Amino acid sequence: MGGMTNVTVLGAGAWGTGFGRVVADAGNDVTMWAIEPEIVADIRENHQNSYRLPAAGTLPANMTATGDRAEAVKNAEIIVVAIAAQFARVALQEFKDLIPASAIVVSLMKGVEKNTGKRMDEVVREALDLPASRFVAVSGPNLSKQVALRQPTGAVVASENDDAAQAVADACRTDYFYPVTSNDVVGVEMAGSLKNVTALAVGMSHGAGNGENTAGVIMMMGLNELTRLGEAAGAQAETFQGLAGFGDLVATCSSPLSRNYTFGFNLGKGMSIEEATAASDGVAEGVATTAAVLELAGRLGVSMPLAEAMNHVLKDGYSFQQMFAALMNAQGE
Numbered sequence: 001m002g003g004m005t006n007v008t009v010l011g012a013g014a015w016g017t018g019f020g021r022v023v024a025d026a027g028n029d030v031t032m033w034a035i036e037p038e039i040v041a042d043i044r045e046n047h048q049n050s051y052r053l054p055a056a057g058t059l060p061a062n063m064t065a066t067g068d069r070a071e072a073v074k075n076a077e078i079i080v081v082a083i084a085a086q087f088a089r090v091a092l093q094e095f096k097d098l099i100p101a102s103a104i105v106v107s108l109m110k111g112v113e114k115n116t117g118k119r120m121d122e123v124v125r126e127a128l129d130l131p132a133s134r135f136v137a138v139s140g141p142n143l144s145k146q147v148a149l150r151q152p153t154g155a156v157v158a159s160e161n162d163d164a165a166q167a168v169a170d171a172c173r174t175d176y177f178y179p180v181t182s183n184d185v186v187g188v189e190m191a192g193s194l195k196n197v198t199a200l201a202v203g204m205s206h207g208a209g210n211g212e213n214t215a216g217v218i219m220m221m222g223l224n225e226l227t228r229l230g231e232a233a234g235a236q237a238e239t240f241q242g243l244a245g246f247g248d249l250v251a252t253c254s255s256p257l258s259r260n261y262t263f264g265f266n267l268g269k270g271m272s273i274e275e276a277t278a279a280s281d282g283v284a285e286g287v288a289t290t291a292a293v294l295e296l297a298g299r300l301g302v303s304m305p306l307a308e309a310m311n312h313v314l315k316d317g318y319s320f321q322q323m324f325a326a327l328m329n330a331q332g333e
């Protein structure tokens with residue numbers, strides 16, 4: 001590709017906007033697509049996204065927006081998808097006949113689809129009828145508000161196609177965002193989605209008044225079980241110890257800026273699921289992912305005590321004490 005690239009981001013949420021700004025900072029022309037006219041107008045006219053990522057402040061001049069699907073993608077060389085995971089399939093179907101035949105499609109999403117148990121690489125490829133050679137996943141310790149402040153971080157850019165991964169890494173490399181390439185798409189997808197379940201549990205523990213000892217137990221169990229499930233699904237074990245695994249788990253489980261951590265924190269404080277949902281500043285993917293992961297684990301014959309215990313919280317109203325006891329009992333089995 002080389003030089004300046006035309007990049008379109010579908011979904012001007014917190015991370016779509018944050019990653020779009022990284023790509024613009026890297027010198028590329030960026031078009032954001034959003035459903036809401038007020039977000040499109042805010043980016044186009046006021047050069048900001050005060051609805052979803054005010055922390056980014058003024059957006060650069062090489063970043064614009066449109067609400068028109070065909071216009072959004074017609075010249076795109078790279079199309080980045082940053083839509084809440086449970087809505088990705090339905091939203092992408094509208095773009096199926098519009099995207100250029102050679103465009104690379106990147107997923108930033110960290111979730112597993114409810115009902116199907118499918119990863120976002122599977123959902124995106126099915127919805128767009130896209131070959132694996134044109135699909136790339138980007139994941140890492142990337143809390144959007146910290147990226148918006150240009151605090152240094154890294155990310156894994158994964159594809160079966162080395163050239164596609166390299167093109168996307170080149171498009172998002174800046175002096176504060178450091179991509180590394182990988183060919184473990186399954187591992188990167190699984191790590192990014194599953195650590196959200198751990199973040200819900202760690203947040204819940206802190207919300208219930210516990211400190212780092214308890215968090216350490218939960219993080220250890222989360223990393224173990226996401227590695228086991230990932231390996232059973234065909235991922236490489238080392239991916240889970242890298243940026244997209246351990247790195248993102250630590251960031252997400254340690255920060256009140258994480259919607260997953262905060263959702264869990266609010267449950268731990270005693271809020272209901274409905275209250276925590278209403279209080280959330282954007283989508284907490286781990287909530288829908290928890291049940292989806294168990295479905296996948298059942299199919300692959302992997303035991304996931306943490307996901308099971310969190311599912312009891314979300315479905316049966318378990319308190320933190322009940323959740324942690326279930327986890328410890330399962331460990332002794």
Ligand SMILES: NC(=O)C1=CN([C@@H]2O[C@H](COP(=O)(O)OP(=O)(O)OC[C@H]3O[C@@H](n4cnc5c(N)ncnc54)[C@H](OP(=O)(O)O)[C@@H]3O)[C@@H](O)[C@H]2O)C=CC1
Pocket residue numbers: 010011012013014015016017035036052082083084085087090091108109110111142143144145281282283285
């Ligand atoms: N925020 C973060 O720090 C990070 C987030 N991610 C991942 O990125 C993905 C997006 O998250 P983020 O941007 O933060 O979430 P937000 O909640 O801020 O935004 C969600 C986006 O999805 C869009 N959306 C929801 N439903 C639909 C629909 N039916 N059709 C079209 N668009 C829809 C929203 O549009 P609308 O405005 O209409 O609601 C919005 O653009 C998630 O999978 C998340 O796990 C990954 C790394 C970091």
Ligand SMILES: O=C(CO)COP(=O)(O)O
Pocket residue numbers: 110140141142143144196199248251252257258259260261283284285
């Ligand atoms: O993926 C994340 C950070 O890398 C998690 O952020 P959220 O919990 O806010 O979605």
